[in-house]
Amino acid sequence: MCKYEKSKEEILKCNEDIKRAFLKRISLVDEISKLESNNKENFSTIGKDINCDEKYAHEYRHLAKSIQLIDKRYLYRQHTKLSDDNEIKSNKEIQKICYQGLPFSYTESATKALFPNKEIIYTDLFEQVFSNVYNNKADIGVLPIENSTAGYINEIYDLLVKYDLYINYSYIKKISHCIAGVQSTQIQDIKQVYSHPQALAQCYEYIKENRFIVINDTNTAVAAKRVAEMKDKSIACICSKEAAENYGLKILNAKINKSENYTRFCGISRMLVKEKNHNRISLVFSVPHIVGSLDGVLSVFSYYNISLTSICSRPDLESPFRYLFYVDFEGNILEHNMKAILFQLEKELPYFKILGSYRA
Amino acid sequence: MCKYEKSKEEILKCNEDIKRAFLKRISLVDEISKLESNNKENFSTIGKDINCDEKYAHEYRHLAKSIQLIDKRYLYRQHTKLSDDNEIKSNKEIQKICYQGLPFSYTESATKALFPNKEIIYTDLFEQVFSNVYNNKADIGVLPIENSTAGYINEIYDLLVKYDLYINYSYIKKISHCIAGVQSTQIQDIKQVYSHPQALAQCYEYIKENRFIVINDTNTAVAAKRVAEMKDKSIACICSKEAAENYGLKILNAKINKSENYTRFCGISRMLVKEKNHNRISLVFSVPHIVGSLDGVLSVFSYYNISLTSICSRPDLESPFRYLFYVDFEGNILEHNMKAILFQLEKELPYFKILGSYRA
Numbered sequence: 001m002c003k004y005e006k007s008k009e010e011i012l013k014c015n016e017d018i019k020r021a022f023l024k025r026i027s028l029v030d031e032i033s034k035l036e037s038n039n040k041e042n043f044s045t046i047g048k049d050i051n052c053d054e055k056y057a058h059e060y061r062h063l064a065k066s067i068q069l070i071d072k073r074y075l076y077r078q079h080t081k082l083s084d085d086n087e088i089k090s091n092k093e094i095q096k097i098c099y100q101g102l103p104f105s106y107t108e109s110a111t112k113a114l115f116p117n118k119e120i121i122y123t124d125l126f127e128q129v130f131s132n133v134y135n136n137k138a139d140i141g142v143l144p145i146e147n148s149t150a151g152y153i154n155e156i157y158d159l160l161v162k163y164d165l166y167i168n169y170s171y172i173k174k175i176s177h178c179i180a181g182v183q184s185t186q187i188q189d190i191k192q193v194y195s196h197p198q199a200l201a202q203c204y205e206y207i208k209e210n211r212f213i214v215i216n217d218t219n220t221a222v223a224a225k226r227v228a229e230m231k232d233k234s235i236a237c238i239c240s241k242e243a244a245e246n247y248g249l250k251i252l253n254a255k256i257n258k259s260e261n262y263t264r265f266c267g268i269s270r271m272l273v274k275e276k277n278h279n280r281i282s283l284v285f286s287v288p289h290i291v292g293s294l295d296g297v298l299s300v301f302s303y304y305n306i307s308l309t310s311i312c313s314r315p316d317l318e319s320p321f322r323y324l325f326y327v328d329f330e331g332n333i334l335e336h337n338m339k340a341i342l343f344q345l346e347k348e349l350p351y352f353k354i355l356g357s358y359r360a
Numbered sequence: 361m362c363k364y365e366k367s368k369e370e371i372l373k374c375n376e377d378i379k380r381a382f383l384k385r386i387s388l389v390d391e392i393s394k395l396e397s398n399n400k401e402n403f404s405t406i407g408k409d410i411n412c413d414e415k416y417a418h419e420y421r422h423l424a425k426s427i428q429l430i431d432k433r434y435l436y437r438q439h440t441k442l443s444d445d446n447e448i449k450s451n452k453e454i455q456k457i458c459y460q461g462l463p464f465s466y467t468e469s470a471t472k473a474l475f476p477n478k479e480i481i482y483t484d485l486f487e488q489v490f491s492n493v494y495n496n497k498a499d500i501g502v503l504p505i506e507n508s509t510a511g512y513i514n515e516i517y518d519l520l521v522k523y524d525l526y527i528n529y530s531y532i533k534k535i536s537h538c539i540a541g542v543q544s545t546q547i548q549d550i551k552q553v554y555s556h557p558q559a560l561a562q563c564y565e566y567i568k569e570n571r572f573i574v575i576n577d578t579n580t581a582v583a584a585k586r587v588a589e590m591k592d593k594s595i596a597c598i599c600s601k602e603a604a605e606n607y608g609l610k611i612l613n614a615k616i617n618k619s620e621n622y623t624r625f626c627g628i629s630r631m632l633v634k635e636k637n638h639n640r641i642s643l644v645f646s647v648p649h650i651v652g653s654l655d656g657v658l659s660v661f662s663y664y665n666i667s668l669t670s671i672c673s674r675p676d677l678e679s680p681f682r683y684l685f686y687v688d689f690e691g692n693i694l695e696h697n698m699k700a701i702l703f704q705l706e707k708e709l710p711y712f713k714i715l716g717s718y719r720a
Binding site: 015018024028045059066067126127151158200303306313325 | 363364367368370371374375377378379380381382383384385386387388389391392395405406409410415416419420422423426427430433434484485486487506507508509511512513514515517518557558560561564567573574575576577578579651652654655658659661662663665666667668669670671672673674675683685
């Protein structure tokens with residue numbers, strides 16, 4: 001037998017030894033946990049008995065850390081009394097919807113798609129949407145939370161922590177921009193284009209081809225209104241079809257944005273709604289100051305075979321050197337596994353909050 | 361001896377067995393890897409020999425996965441020929457700096473702090489900054505990349521992928537807003553306040569206390585210019601001290617934003633600069649479609665004891681259902697460990713790109 005074959009056989013033997021010892025060990029961990037519930041943290045110490053100088057000490061310490069995590073996950077899953085609260089909680093009698101923006105903006109069309117035929121309250125700033133919902137002046141607030149050009153909108157996440165409100169609804173709106181001018185104009189007359197910087201960026205290829213001069217405006221709907229008022233054949237705007245039509249503009253070209261653009265909107269209320277058809281949960285948390293604590297947290301999700309759909313960190317401005325992590329994942333908050341995960345994270349992490357449960 | 365003491369002792373015995381078998385195993389893995397470099401992936405198979413129905417199969421599979429990862433990390437670290445390229449690469453002869461924005465904007469002051477006394481080229485859109493640098497019309501582009509209110513600015517990351525340019529510089533600017541009006545006014549005369557929506561949001565508490573009506577503008581510097589032109593005692597703007605002074609406005613209150621606000625700017629060029637004093641690396645990558653592949657990637661960083669400073673995912677608009685992850689971490693690209701990490705990730709991940717190396 002050559003050296004390779006021999007070593008390979010020895011490895012298989014080691015694999016078996018590890019497996020046997022591991023399976024015996026976890027059954028003992030299981031047994032003890034049923035005996036003494038106070039002592040769970042200490043009895044299964046592994047990895048302390050190795051010297052730094054020892055060869056493979058680094059590798060062994062990683063193994064020990066993995067086994068400690070497996071112990072913990074197992075014990076949480078098997079021996080934690082989770083609440084039997086399976087009560088469905090719904091928002092009833094939705095009357096008033098609040099959003100930040102203007103008539104004929106993209107936010108308005110998201111609001112109307114989510115909540116047709118409701119009373120609408122407009123505000124100037126996102127925080128006013130939160131304070132209106134918090135103070136019972138509105139039942140639901142509709143807010144953009146993520147944008148394919150601008151990214152996550154941190155301000156909304158901050159406000160969700162500050163105001164103790166919850167995401168109950170999610171709506172993805174594909175953004176289709178058109179270029180529009182006054183009725184008497186033609187595309188070849190256009191020299192200047194007004195719009196929001198994000199809309200201009202999304203149509204950059206088109207703007208470059210046509211050598212338009214761009215002028216930033218506060219909002220696509222404001223740009224449409226402005227162009228209608230200026231009555232200048234050489235000036236156009238980039239906005240939604242609805243805004244162009246509303247302000248009596250002529251659509252010169254439709255769908256001029258190159259790639260798929262979208263904005264994700266959320267609906268918030270005062271209650272953490274729990275519905276059977278929900279399939280997404282959002283969290284925010286911080287982790288202990290240890291290298292690898294983030295992968296420890298994420299391994300909880302893979303332990304339960306759950307897919308993250310988004311993760312984002314940022315410095316916590318309230319406490320220097322602390323980071324907050326925003327995570328979205330697939331699942332329903334009424335399920336047993338989900339309760340186990342949430343219970344465990346809440347117990348282990350320095351800061352933890354459920355931001356919402358909704359249908360994606 | 362009571363049952364608890366007995367089980368505890370048996371666990372310690374299992375720990376020892378696992379340790380012994382594991383250390384033997386990794387030394388064999390090491391040995392074989394020196395023999396046959398082509399066969400590295402297959403010889404150490406562990407975890408395939410367990411039946412789904414077996415008790416603790418789920419836990420054992422997690423252990424096996426951890427051991428596979430430890431094998432892989434170990435082999436990469438020990439047996440990979442990494443390039444000996446320790447050449448320092450610097451940007452020489454920086455003459456022209458390009459940025460998107462206006463004189464007296466926050467971007468201008470970041471640009472001047474990073475590159476004093478250089479020739480400046482202004483553009484209207486972020487993408488024009490990239491095309492100017494790419495086409496040699498500017499040496500460096502300065503761009504905001506993250507904002508404490510708005511979050512990560514995806515557009516910039518997209519453009520870094522599209523244009524094959526690299527981040528070489530980083531600069532964090534604390535944002536201090538003031539409220540300013542015409543020279544003849546007093547704070548009690550003010551009724552309306554113009555500014556960029558982000559600046560208004562950052563000063564929300566102050567605005568609410570004073571019951572101001574807010575009006576969105578495209579930019580804080582534009583708002584200052586507009587207020588100076590309107591010459592109305594009841595109208596103020598929220599902007600930087602520099603913008604207020606430049607447009608001849610009177611500062612009515614300084615530092616009216618409640619919390620620490622900042623914007624992180626980056627300087628980009630055509631070259632992946634490598635300097636000895638760099639301490640931060642930025643990456644973008646995608647992961648295979650398997651639950652837990654993200655924690656697998658992150659465990660590479662904890663294996664090398666490296667701290668992530670930021671992580672952010674978002675859907676890849678070019679390929680549906682694929683996510684891109686943006687990661688920043690501590691380290692210098694000239695170090696051996698760093699080369700090992702980058703080599704390994706590039707080899708393992710479906711998509712991978714170094715976005716930059718810089719001093720944070």
